[in-house]
Amino acid sequence: MNEWYTLGVVGLVIVGVVFAIVRFRINPVIALAVGAAAIGLLTGLGPVDTVTTMTRGFGDVMMEAGLLIAWGVLIGAMLNEMGAITRLVDGLLRMFGKRGVPYALGLSFATYLQTIFVDVMIVIAAPLARRIAPRLGRNGTGIMGVVFAVSLETGIVLMVPGFAAVALAGLLGVPLGVMLIGGLVVVVPTVILTIMLMTIAFRLGFWNPEKDEKAIVEEPTKEDAADGSTDTAPSASSPRIDRTRTGTVRTALGGVPHGYTAVAERTEREQPLLLLFAPMLTALLLIAAQAVLTVLAIEVPAMQFIGNPVIALLFAVIATGMIGRRAVGTQRIEKSLVKGFQDGGQIFVLTGVGGSLAAVISEGDLGAILQGYFQATTFAPLLVVWVMAAVLHIAVGSVTLSAITAAGVIAPVATSLGLDPLLIALAAGAGALFCVHVTSNTFWLLQSFLGQSVRGALKTVTVGVSLASVIALAMTLVLAVFL
Structure with missing residues (x-):
């Protein structure tokens, strides 16, 4: 089959999906599935083999x-239900002070807190961010906006246990431990450098509180009254969630949020944060x-078992559940598990369909065609992966979808080029x-939630995360020299 025809089909289908x-x-899951089927049929794979390949790719x-x-x-x-994130942010502020807390908070969000969904994390931690912002000076809201945007988005796709990072590792066959170490090497300098550079830019005049922040006021908390700081609050449609001195979760209006019962309040016992x-x-x-x-190349049978990601995280689930039952009661932990499965449903399907797309592409001759166009170097293919993922994200607005799609297109040629799959995953992310x-x-x-105007969010989210994207690519290219 003519190589230009194959390239044209894949290109048009991806554009059509976007x-x-x-x-x-159209739901991304459905659009990707239809796209995978179209590529299989239009490139001569045939109806039966197309379906078989899609199913196999999903399952793999x-x-x-x-x-x-x-x-x-x-x-x-479960960590969300136990209020662990709220307590962690308060602890970081006390430990690192106002100058160090943006970096401590950013690295926490980008690394070990990636089991929490981004939306949930923003809702939980935003009230605390609004308490921290005034203590950082005139540019505090901008700095906290960058911290949240860069760390949460970067962690999703580059750092295990971020769900997109896990999905990329599975799609490309990267051992999860290797993805964890590689992600850490890229994420840590990316988060630190981005926060530092954006903070400098804000201090040089890039941030204008009068235009970049929303003029909304919230009644100060008892803690704020003690130190003289004030908060900015979310809109009325976004009620503040905070904790009282007894550890009970309440909204800004004083009520108990949905899912928090009076019985649970009476039985809640605060556990040490490190234990959670x-x-x-x-x-x-x-x-x-x-x-x-x-x-x-050291084989330790016991470590091969307990160090296997499936077993290690399973033990973590069991242990967290046991701690949670003691902390907030069995009923609330069970409800949190049900809610977790509901929130994670589309992630499961999206990950699997991304595998279907990659399998259909790899089954055809696109790999051989692309191999002929790439030079025998790790740099050019990685730049192609980065650009493809960037263009997809600009159009679709989904970090996970764009990373998985870009990695799925390039994955079939990785082995033939001698390119480490870890580098593809990091470049796509x-x-x-x-x-x-x-x-x-x-x-x-x-x-x-962070009290920004649209203009302010364009600076902290769009510019800030784009800067992180470029820095992460640079870190990946540096890593490529050693792999």
Whole structure:
């Protein structure tokens, strides 16, 4: 089959998928599935083989990543229910002070807190961010906006246990421990450099509080009254969620949010913060330790079992559940698990369909065609992956979808080029961060919950995360020299 025909079919189908999602609001899962089927049929794969390949691709990816995503979702749901994130942010502020807390908070969000869904994290931590912002000076709201946007979005696609990072690892066959270490190498400098550069830009006049912030006021808390600070609040449609001195979760209006019963309030017992996070942190350490042993070619049977990501995170789920039952009661933990599965449903299907698309592409001759156009170097293909993911994200507004799609297109040629799949995953994730704008739900959440105007959100979210995208690409290219 003519190579230009094959390239044209794949290109047009991907453009068609993007157009269907953006213009006609077709669900990304359905659009990707139809696109995968179209590529198979139009490139001569045939009806039967197209369906078989799509099914196999879905199953292969879910076999690699399905349980891992499930465990991460459940851990995040339980930590959310126990109020662990709220307490963590308060603790970071006390420990690192106003100058250090943006970096401490950013690295926390981008690394070990990635089991929490972004939307949930923003809702939980935004009131605390509004308490911190005035203490950072005139540019405080802008700095906190960058911290939230950059760390949360970067962690999703580059850092295990972020669900997109896990999905990319499963799609490309990257061991989760290797993805964890590689992501850490890229994420840490990316978050630190981005926050530092954006803070400098704000201090040089890039941030204008009069135009970049919303003029909304919230009654100060008792803690704020003690230190003289004030808060900015979300709109009336976004009620503040905070904790009283007894640990009871309440809204800004004084009521108990949906899912928090009076019985649960009476039985709640506050546990040490380190204890709440201990299972997840232990699991991540076990995974990383086994990855190091694998690289060193050292076989320790016990570590091969408990350091396996599926087993390590399963133990973390069980241990977190046991701690949660003691902290907030069995009923609330069970409800949080049900809610976690509900929130994670589309992530499961999207990950699997991304695998279907990659399988259909790899089954044809696109791999051989692309191989002929790429030079035998790791840099050119990585730039192509980054650009493809960036363009998809600008059009669709989904970090996860654009990263998975870009990685799925390039994955078939990775082996033939001698390109490490880890680098493809990191380049796709970095590209998917470029230009988070008005098509993204996260953009509007950060705009409204952090007290920013649309102009302000364009600076903190769009410019800030785009800068992180470029820095992450640079870090990936540096890593490519050593792999």
